[in-house]
Amino acid sequence: MAEQTETLRRVPLNRDRVLRTAVTLADDIGIESLSMRKLAQELGVVPMALYKHVTNKDELLDGMIDVVVREIDPPEDGTDWKAAIRQRILAARRTMLRHPWASRAIETRQVPTPAVLAYLDAMIGAFRTGGFSADLTHHVVHAMGSRILGFTQELFTPQAAPADSTVVARELTSTYPHLAEIAMAAAHEDTSVVGSGCDDQFEFEFALDLLLDGFERLHEQHWTSAPRARGHHAGQAPAHKRREPVSDRPELGRTGF
Incomplete structure (x- = not known):
């Protein structure tokens, strides 16, 4: 152990090494357990040495997010807009x-990090290169929310399975028959975070394909939001007077889309 620590000390400390080590450590122990002290220990330096490269924990977290987002593979060359967007989003999900820890960390940021902004810019560029108008692309980005970065915000926090799942299932069927019916109608997996027994990957791709198919239809119809500014439904303010709600995804809502 002493030899390993001495080896670490001999490797020059720089910002990239600090950030990549922090990412690896967060993968191992969780972002909540990550501290400057533990990171310094992992690097074999005193905590104060870290502050030459990151001024505080927030800057460290921003840098870690950028390291992760830059890992997302670009789409293959020569693919059409729909395939390119799908490939990039599924790469982001992987x-x-x-x-x-990264998706939650991204959601906590008040201002998107440089790598997140660059990623969003590239995704918007893919839609625009595919012939989408700036108007339609604006609404597409809102519709996708955090899914464009490969994750979704679920309705409920995942909980451990109850000890007697048979009893719970029986009570669910009796009290909420429609919920029970659809719960038993689809593929199941024990590690789901979407809902008890749901196939997370299938659900993610299912929703993604629905969105992409819808975007394609609107694109082919030369859809525009302009008519909504001229004629509005009864009891609703004209579009130019309505305040558009901020996205519930902090990383998108703060960009000004």
Whole structure:
């Protein structure tokens, strides 16, 4: 152990090494358990040495997010907009699954980090290159929310399965028959975070494909939001006077889309 620590001390400390070590440590122990002290210990330096490269924990977290987002593979060359967007989002999902803490960390940021902004800019560029108008692309980004970064915000926090799941299932069927019916109608897996027994990957791709198919239809119809500014439904303010709600995804809602 002493020899390993001495080896670490001999490797020059720089910002990239600090951030990548922090990412690996967060993968191992969780973002909640990550501290400057533990990171310094992992690097074999005193905690004060870290502050030459990151001024505080927030800057460290921003840098870690950028490291993760830059891992997302670009789409293959020559693919059409729909395939390119799908490939990139599924690549983002694989990246987020490798770093389970990253999606929550992204959601906590008040301002998107440089890598997140660059990623969003590239995704918007893919829609625009595919012929989407700036108007339609604006609404597409809102519709996708955090899914564009490979994750979704679920309705409920995942909980451990109850000790007697048979009793719970029987009570569910009796009290909430429609919920029970659809719960038993689809594929199941024990590690789901979407809902008890749901196939997370299938559900993610199902919703993604629904969105992409809808975007394609609107694109082919040359959809525009302009008519909504001229004629509005009774009891609703004209579009130009309505205040558009801020996205419930902090990383998107703060960009000004």
